Amino acid sequence: LLSFPFQCLLKITLCFTSERPDVCPYHKVHHRPKRGWIWNQFFVLEEHMGPDAQYVGKLHSNSDKGDGSVRYILSGEGAGTIFIIDEVTGDIHATKSLDRERKTHYVLHAQALDRNTEEALEPKSEFIIKVQDINDNAPKFPDGPFVATVPEMSEVGTSVLQVTATDADDPTYGNSARIVYSILQGQPYFSVDPKTGIIRTALANMDREAREHYTVVIQAKDMAGQVGGLSGSTTINITLTDVNDNPPKFPQKNYQLYVPESAQEGKPVGKIKANDEDLGINADIKYSIINSEGANMFSISTDRDTREGIISLKKALNYERKKTYTLHIEGVNTHMDPRFSYLGAFKDTATLKITVGDVDEAPVFSMDYYIMDVYENAPSGTEVGAVTARDPDSRNSPVRYILDSKEEGERYFRIDESSGVVRTTQPLDREDMPWHNITVMASEVDNPSLLSHVPVTVQILDVNDNPPEIATDEEVIVCESSRPGQVIQTVTAVDKDDFANGQRFSFALPSQLPVNPNFTLKDNEDSTASIIARRRRFNHLTQELYELPIVVWDGGEPSLSGTSTLTLRVCPCQRHGRIRLCQGEAFLSSAGLSTGALIAILLCIVILLAIVVLFITLRRSKKEPLIISEEDIRENVVTYDDEGGGEEDTEAFDIIALRNPAAAEELKFRRDVRPETRQHRGPAPSRRSPSVELDEVDVHEFIKQRLVEADMDTSVPPYDSLQTYAYEGQGSPTGSISPLDSPGTQSEQDYNYLDDWGPEFQKLAELYGAAESEVTT
Numbered sequence: 001l002l003s004f005p006f007q008c009l010l011k012i013t014l015c016f017t018s019e020r021p022d023v024c025p026y027h028k029v030h031h032r033p034k035r036g037w038i039w040n041q042f043f044v045l046e047e048h049m050g051p052d053a054q055y056v057g058k059l060h061s062n063s064d065k066g067d068g069s070v071r072y073i074l075s076g077e078g079a080g081t082i083f084i085i086d087e088v089t090g091d092i093h094a095t096k097s098l099d100r101e102r103k104t105h106y107v108l109h110a111q112a113l114d115r116n117t118e119e120a121l122e123p124k125s126e127f128i129i130k131v132q133d134i135n136d137n138a139p140k141f142p143d144g145p146f147v148a149t150v151p152e153m154s155e156v157g158t159s160v161l162q163v164t165a166t167d168a169d170d171p172t173y174g175n176s177a178r179i180v181y182s183i184l185q186g187q188p189y190f191s192v193d194p195k196t197g198i199i200r201t202a203l204a205n206m207d208r209e210a211r212e213h214y215t216v217v218i219q220a221k222d223m224a225g226q227v228g229g230l231s232g233s234t235t236i237n238i239t240l241t242d243v244n245d246n247p248p249k250f251p252q253k254n255y256q257l258y259v260p261e262s263a264q265e266g267k268p269v270g271k272i273k274a275n276d277e278d279l280g281i282n283a284d285i286k287y288s289i290i291n292s293e294g295a296n297m298f299s300i301s302t303d304r305d306t307r308e309g310i311i312s313l314k315k316a317l318n319y320e321r322k323k324t325y326t327l328h329i330e331g332v333n334t335h336m337d338p339r340f341s342y343l344g345a346f347k348d349t350a351t352l353k354i355t356v357g358d359v360d361e362a363p364v365f366s367m368d369y370y371i372m373d374v375y376e377n378a379p380s381g382t383e384v385g386a387v388t389a390r391d392p393d394s395r396n397s398p399v400r401y402i403l404d405s406k407e408e409g410e411r412y413f414r415i416d417e418s419s420g421v422v423r424t425t426q427p428l429d430r431e432d433m434p435w436h437n438i439t440v441m442a443s444e445v446d447n448p449s450l451l452s453h454v455p456v457t458v459q460i461l462d463v464n465d466n467p468p469e470i471a472t473d474e475e476v477i478v479c480e481s482s483r484p485g486q487v488i489q490t491v492t493a494v495d496k497d498d499f500a501n502g503q504r505f506s507f508a509l510p511s512q513l514p515v516n517p518n519f520t521l522k523d524n525e526d527s528t529a530s531i532i533a534r535r536r537r538f539n540h541l542t543q544e545l546y547e548l549p550i551v552v553w554d555g556g557e558p559s560l561s562g563t564s565t566l567t568l569r570v571c572p573c574q575r576h577g578r579i580r581l582c583q584g585e586a587f588l589s590s591a592g593l594s595t596g597a598l599i600a601i602l603l604c605i606v607i608l609l610a611i612v613v614l615f616i617t618l619r620r621s622k623k624e625p626l627i628i629s630e631e632d633i634r635e636n637v638v639t640y641d642d643e644g645g646g647e648e649d650t651e652a653f654d655i656i657a658l659r660n661p662a663a664a665e666e667l668k669f670r671r672d673v674r675p676e677t678r679q680h681r682g683p684a685p686s687r688r689s690p691s692v693e694l695d696e697v698d699v700h701e702f703i704k705q706r707l708v709e710a711d712m713d714t715s716v717p718p719y720d721s722l723q724t725y726a727y728e729g730q731g732s733p734t735g736s737i738s739p740l741d742s743p744g745t746q747s748e749q750d751y752n753y754l755d756d757w758g759p760e761f762q763k764l765a766e767l768y769g770a771a772e773s774e775v776t777t
Contacts, residue, residue: 041128042092046100047136056083056129059090061112063121071115076108076126083108083129092129100131101168133170135230139179139220141165144234150201152208152240153340158201160190160238165197165220180225184233186216194225199236208240209277244282244337247346248274255350260357261317269298273308274331274348283307284334290349294327298354311352319358320394327352362450363389363399363442370440372422373459376430384413384458387420389442397444404453409438413458422456430460431496464556466496468505470564476531478546479573480538481765488519488531488568493552504555509548510563519548519568531566540570 042057064070074085074092083106085092106129112122141163148161169176181197183190191202199216216236223229250272257270276283287302287309289295297317300309309329332347365387372385391397401420403410413436415422420440428436436458443451471492478488493505507529509521518538522530531548546568553561757765 041105041130043130043132044094044098046098046131046134048094048097053084053093053095056092056094059085059092059110059112061090061122063112064090069115070121071113073111073113074108075111077106078129079108082106098131100133100170101137103131104170105130133173133176135169135174135176135223135228137168137176138230139165139167139222139232141218141220141232141234144236146234146236147239148199148236149239149241151243153205153243153245154201156201156204160199160201161236163192163197163199163218163234163236165232165234167222169222175223175226175229177222178224179220179222182219182221182225184217184219186214186236186238189214190216190238192218199238206240207245208242209246212240214238214240242279242282243340244278244333244335244346245340245343246277247344248276248283248285248331248333248348250274250331250348250350253350255352257311257352257354258357259313259317259354260359261319262359262361263313263317265313265316268310268312270311270352270354271303271308272300272311272329272350272352273306274350276307276333281335282333282337285309285331286334288330288332289327290330291326291328294325294329294352294354297325298327300329317356318392319356320392323356325354325356327354358393360444360447360450361392362452363444364392365389365440365442365452365454367454369454370456371459372456373461374424374428375461376463377427377465378424380424380426382424384422384424385456386422387415387440387442387454387456389420389452389454391444395446397446399442400445400448402441402443404439404441407437407439409436409458412436413438415440422458428460430462430498431466434460436460462498464497464554464558464560467560467562468493468495468552468554469562470494470550470552470566472566476548476566476568477573478533478538478568478570480540480570481573482533482536482538484534484536486533488533490524490528490530491550491566492528493554495554497554497556506553506555508551508553510551513549516548518546521548521550531568538570540572544570546570 044054044056048054059072059074061070061072068088071087072085072090073087074080074083079085082096082098083092083094107126108129109124109126110122111120111124113119114121144163146161146163150158150160163181165179165181167177167179171177180194181192182194183192183199187202189201189203189206190199192199197218197220199218214237216238217233218236219231219233221229221231251274255272259269263269272287274285274287276285284304285302285307287300289298289300297313297315299312299314301312302308303310309331311327328349329352330347330349336346366389367387370385370387374382374384387401389399389401391399398418399420400417401415402417403413403415412425412428413422414425420442422438422440438456438458440454440456441451442454443449471494476489482488491507493507495505505527507521507523509516516534518533518535520532520534522532524530529550547565548568549563549565551561551563553559
């Protein structure tokens with residue numbers, strides 16, 4: 001018996017070597033006309049391993065009589081190397097083993113020539129040699145091995161993964177590329193669809209907690225799985241993912257915990273844990289205390305990393321009051337899966353018994369803080385208040401009190417070690433420090449190392465021990481144009497005592513002093529007073545500063561008084577609405593110059609003046625004399641241009657020489673030098689300007705005489721000298737008409753209206769005001 005592959009190979013060979021259609025259906029018989037030369041394709045098997053060349057087919061021309069006169073030629077792909085042709089018979093053979101997966105067909109050209117003439121007996125014809133496939137490639141899984149997951153407890157038939165194998169053989173010819181899938185490993189848990197390669201679960205209720213990982217081997221076989229087909233396999237690693245199918249469980253039902261009574265509130269005192277076989281969020285547990293006794297004193301929270309229940313203290317423990325606590329703790333899964341609700345409640349409970357341990361505690365004060373008060377100026381040793389503390393332990397040890405030495409309040413207070421009474425160590429001043437903060441410490445006499453602290457605030461109560469005083473220390477500006485009854489300024493008072501003793505003030509001038517002629521004081525009965533002018537005008541040139549003492553009384557019990565002296569400065573003022581600014585102060589304020597700047601300006605002015613004086617001095621030192629030399633003979637005009645103040649001015653130019661010719665004779669030979677004359681003044685008999693009574697001399701004749709003497713004088717240098725004598729005559733018999741030199745009586749007219757005419761008449765108002773003040777004085 002022949003094997004199946006050999007039978008197939010024999011059938012294919014017979015097919016290609018025979019031209020009968022009933023023997024080889026693949027060989028197509030062409031019904032050609034006479035001398036036809038048409039070829040479609042030939043077939044050749046791949047992977048030929050025989051010792052001889054593989055026969056492919058035969059070329060034949062109708063012109064071939066079998067005498068060898070026809071020569072066949074083959075050209076195209078593989079001609080001469082892979083495919084050879086017998087030139088006489090036209091048989092084509094393949095000399096090499098071919099691989100269809102590398103090249104599926106070859107295109108060649110056939111030609112028939114006359115051997116003798118080399119003429120073409122047939123036109124060149126194209127045909128194809130197709131490589132026939134055999135099953136020489138096994139199926140492969142290009143993407144393997146695979147990793148897949150499926151939830152635990154999945155139903156039978158749940159799809160896990162689809163695998164796909166590929167076969168390089170020709171899928172259009174035979175069954176060489178027809179693949180069938182089967183499972184080699186992984187049963188009975190999984191199955192595979194033989195056609196699609198889909199892997200499914202084959203067993204129900206697979207539990208991850210029992211087994212988590214599975215290895216499945218899938219085989220792909222060609223030839224539709226028949227015997228003799230080639231196969232390939234791949235591995236799939238399947239992991240069961242977790243679902244919440246397990247409730248939490250406490251390892252035991254009863255627990256015990258020891259907690260000392262000194263445990264701090266809000267701090268952890270213990271932990272408890274319930275186990276859950278699930279993973280991730282399926283194992284998250286929320287703990288709670290379900291009984292009121294435990295929930296009032298303790299709290300529990302979940303540590304997300306360890307999934308432990310952390311028990312913390314909510315309130316302070318007291319061994320003397322309660323020695324044990326019982327806590328019922330419940331652990332519940334936070335993420336439930338409704339598919340497994342039939343398994344029951346996903347929670348568990350446990351009982352925790354907490355035993356409170358006795359600890360020697362520090363004394364406890366009766367209050368969290370104390371507020372005490374004491375009057376100021378109280379004598380040393382005055383009781384302020386008392387604090388109380390007790391030992392919370394069952395022994396009830398005696399308590400000792402001390403003050404914290406680190407605080408400043410220890411200087412002012414002391415405490416009785418046994419009773420806790422706080423007393424003063426010195427008189428206290430509320431105005432110096434109205435509140436004192438101290439800290440009292442308590443300890444057991446038997447165990448001084450345990451200390452407790454409590455803050456104590458001491459308020460110093462006020463007594464009326466400070467006299468009031470005027471609120472301002474600045475000068476009060478008094479305008480020169482102030483009128484009687486005009487309010488100069490309103491003043492207030494201050495008192496260092498508190499609101500009760502310092503709210504109401506009264507004002508008055510000192511009674512033991514005489515009546516002030518310049519100012520008076522009005523009590524406005526609203527804790528303010530007004531300074532009022534009593535006279536019409538003030539002059540800062542006559543008196544610039546005034547002092548006004550004011551007595552102030554407070555409304556305390558007993559009432560205290562104080563005297564403050566205000567300084568009032570007289571200034572010429574300018575009006576700007578209701579605001580009066582002193583001119584000097586306004587100038588300095590507007591200029592905004594500092595003392596250093598003023599000094600620098602004055603220094604510059606002094607330097608400039610020094611430079612001017614030096615320049616003038618140098619100019620004068622270089623002035624040439626009137627007579628340079630006897631040889632310098634030229635005309636010179638010397639002009640004396642000195643303007644006097646009129647006939648009453650006897651200072652600018654002395655005309656005694658004109659009025660006394662006899663005295664002029666003595667200066668006859670020194671006319672180039674101004675004569676030194678004695679000015680003679682006498683008291684004026686009346687309001688007229690003083691003058692010397694002229695002698696009965698003809699001044700005109702005197703001037704003529706002096707002119708002749710000047711022309712005839714030979715002692716002076718020979719150059720012209722112009723001398724001018726001017727005389728305006730005697731004074732007017734009517735005297736001066738100036739109102740300043742005219743005596744008169746004081747006018748009774750009131751010039752106050754000049755103040756209202758504006759700044760143009762301010763100077764005139766000041767002049768009349770000054771004159772009126774002088775007359776009044």
